[in-house]
Amino acid sequence: MKAFAITGGIASGKSAACARFAELGAEVIDADQVSRDLVQPGTEGLAEVVATFGTEMLNADGSLDRRKMRAHVFANLTARKQLEAILHPKVRLELRRRAGLSVAPYVLLAIPLLVEAGHYDWVSGIIVVDVSVETQIARLIQRDHVDDALARQMLAAQVSRDARLAIATWVLDNNDTLAALHQQVDALHQVLLALDSAPENAS
Numbered sequence: 001m002k003a004f005a006i007t008g009g010i011a012s013g014k015s016a017a018c019a020r021f022a023e024l025g026a027e028v029i030d031a032d033q034v035s036r037d038l039v040q041p042g043t044e045g046l047a048e049v050v051a052t053f054g055t056e057m058l059n060a061d062g063s064l065d066r067r068k069m070r071a072h073v074f075a076n077l078t079a080r081k082q083l084e085a086i087l088h089p090k091v092r093l094e095l096r097r098r099a100g101l102s103v104a105p106y107v108l109l110a111i112p113l114l115v116e117a118g119h120y121d122w123v124s125g126i127i128v129v130d131v132s133v134e135t136q137i138a139r140l141i142q143r144d145h146v147d148d149a150l151a152r153q154m155l156a157a158q159v160s161r162d163a164r165l166a167i168a169t170w171v172l173d174n175n176d177t178l179a180a181l182h183q184q185v186d187a188l189h190q191v192l193l194a195l196d197s198a199p200e201n202a203s
Contacts, residue, residue, distance in 0.1 A: 002106040003099045007114035008129030011139040013174035017129050018110050020185040027104035031111040034094050039064050048086045088117045115159045125169035
């Protein structure tokens with residue numbers, strides 16, 4: 001198994017980078033999707049969430065009310081830490097399990113909360129999609145139709161740009177065009193294909 005993690009702040013362009021890697025033959029496994037799978041009705045994950053936060057976090061059909069849960073943890077740091085303590089270990093195990101089943105040349109684990117989650121020392125390197133704060137804000141305003149103040153609040157809820165760059169093995173600069181991002185992905189794809197063992201500076 002040759003697995004790499006990819007991360008970046010909100011509106012940095014992780015999805016665009018991952019889509020390009022997938023086009024080139026990598027298998028992309030999305031931690032957000034894994035997290036959703038782990039709290040489906042009947043799962044141990046959902047049972048733990050309900051035990052911690054109560055049945056008021058459920059929809060009428062017994063599924064998790066994601067919008068309500070998101071609003072609750074966004075406004076409450078303690079609640080966010082509780083939810084992360086439930087989900088992060090399960091997501092890590094499931095990502096490693098799925099990566100081990102892959103037959104692709106390499107696996108890319110898309111993990112938005114990589115810095116916060118930690119414990120991914122088994123991957124062969126970390127890719128950070130990096131943009132300036134002002135670029136993030138501009139894209140958030142355009143993409144999510146929020147105002148400048150809310151965009152900055154959303155960024156403040158995440159770890160800093162410096163914290164992400166500190167764990168990077170490779171950095172993709174996405175301050176320019178999509179074509180420029182694709183060029184960088186294409187070049188890095190060749191590097192990852194040729195890599196046989198973990199880089200010395202991998203985290």
